[in-house]
Amino acid sequence: MNTSQPSFGISEPNPPGSSGGPPRPPEIPTLTNLQ
16 A cells, blocks of 8 residues: 555545545645645
């Protein structure tokens, strides 16, 4: 399991709502910060 990738298995440029969170630009690694 990669730490830079979310455990959900979704890529960074994912559509808003996929991760169950607010729409965030793929440029900001917020998904990694959520870990």
